[in-house]
Amino acid sequence: MIPYQLQGSPPVSRRKEDPMDGRRVPEQGRDPATSGHGQGLKTEPCFQRDPLLSSPGASLVSQLLSHTVVSRSLDPCTLFPSSRPVGLPQGYELGAPPAEGAQALALPRTRALAPVSGAGDRESLSDEHLRAKRARVESIIQGMSLPPTPQAPGTGVEGGVGQDREKGGEMSWEGRRKPRVPQPQRGAGVAGRGAPSGGSPHAAGCQQLKEQLCFLEQQLRWLQERFSQVCDPGDTAQPLGGAELAGKAGDRPGRDGAAAARRPHKAAPWGSSPGADGPEGTQEDEGMQEDTGGLPSVARVLSQALKHELAGVTSRVVDSVLTSVWPKAAGHLLQQHPGPGAAARGEHFPAGKCRKPLAKSSPVGALGSPPPEAASLPSGNSLDPHGSSFSPTALRNPHQAHGVGYTLGSAVPSAQEGRLLGQLLGYGHWGSPPAPQRCPPEAPDPHWGAPRLRPSAVRQQRCPLPLGPGEAEGDGAPFTPTHEALTPGHLKKAKLMFFFTRYPSSALLRSYFLDVQFSRCITSQLIKWFSNFREFYYIQVEKFARQALLEGVADAGALRVSRDSELFRALNTHYNKGNDFQVPGRFLEVASLTLREFFSAVRAGKDADPSWKKPIYKIISKLDSHIPEVFKAVGCSQELLRS
């Protein structure tokens, strides 16, 4: 009726927001060197600016070890007793074969925790092992996340850094990103940049691993958290069906209920009032309360199983990292897997103007470059939503640390890592069989990530340790064909990706949907999807912004999107139905900013201008962050459906 006429009527045809002039603005975020297209397009070499990477391979490891400022109670020395990073005296078997290497490192830690140095009864030490391994992963991740810090293993710097991290959540969002942004190519005089920019060979791999680890850790904790919620007797009187619960926990009152319980106030729709926040803070490591004698046997079993699996996987991840980060030690083992998988998948690119095989340009890698304009963020208080057990660094880094465009070699981290990580996340099947994989055959990987995504596995109550012969690889062909059309699984994946990127370029899409036979049609569809996602997103945000305004909110800065806010729930249920994915904190920041922008704009009456949203879109378009490589996992799309 009216609509049509309005639409056509020239006068003030509604609000004809034109696409932002910076059309390619979105690309900006992807192009580390520039914010437009100015100079460097695919300038691979230039991006290796990450401070951490700028140090020679050897010292890289040193840093990993020396920066071991573990969260509370963990003493670096405990983790790495005699192993002195820098010199690495009697070559602490860092490069030792995977499994063993891990053990070697783990033991000391274990001993520290349990004087019962008895390496015999592993069963009873499982917990310690788990913790130890987790601690190690954390420390490594944290270490990698930390600034270059001149080779000062045990200097006081550590302490300072550590504390800083503690406050990580308080640093302003822009403050965290900004630093690296302005950095031109050739290291300016920035202090931290002192380190030479050597060891670029492993740089790429390292960066990716770092990034993936961060992401991985988040997901792991997420899993654990959810797991414990499921098993927690107190968590509503849900029948201990563990498995089934897991699947629904998300939508159902189960989780939300629990959350609500923790935060009764259920603040205003637009978010919780400042100060009154500390989301997961309370139940911190609910997972830590583990073996509480209270857990029903079934739960206990599940708990144990999960712990064991976690331990194993964690251990492997660590090995993987060490191996990649410190190839020298890894001996021949290392072999810079340029990703045969990548090559193999490259063929998926149809003719036309498809980008070159991932092998080089990797628009993806170029991604994550921190938006220069991030400064525009009015966001005063940056949040780190969950000041909980999460190591702040782990949370704040995945999106900024990756910053520099690494990725020169394989855009795909190496089928191996991809696999491991992917499986950890439950994206179990892999179409990339090639992977020269070094994963120990006995690796329980195949089952990993299953706990929640594949209830059946849990239900069977497989024996804790290794793999349950039951469904070994059995289900489904390991080969994922390249789809001609987009499937529901792809849609789901796209939605999750939206949490990282609102304005993906077609190139990026192509690089993340490797199991799809791209065509103009497919590409358009994907782009359309994101367009739709955006539409929904902006509509929601605007709605809440207006609501906040009506409710008398005065300061835009008070607006915040927390995991408890209605807005978040609205968005989450649309992009993350089932709630089986931990929404990256960064998304909350972006959403918060969007909310504030809308709020301010509306309050200022700018909405009178037909294209008042344009500026906002422009801002938001610059906030895309790098999408975890895991999403490239072939089969990921399919697996997602099952969850």
Place this chain on the structure above:
DNA sequence: CGCCCGCCTG
């Protein structure tokens, strides 16, 4: 001209 964005409609 193709690509993509955003809006609107179904």
Place this chain on the structure above:
DNA sequence: CAGGCGGGCG
């Protein structure tokens, strides 16, 4: 979500 449309950009 998908179509269709107008529109800006390279």
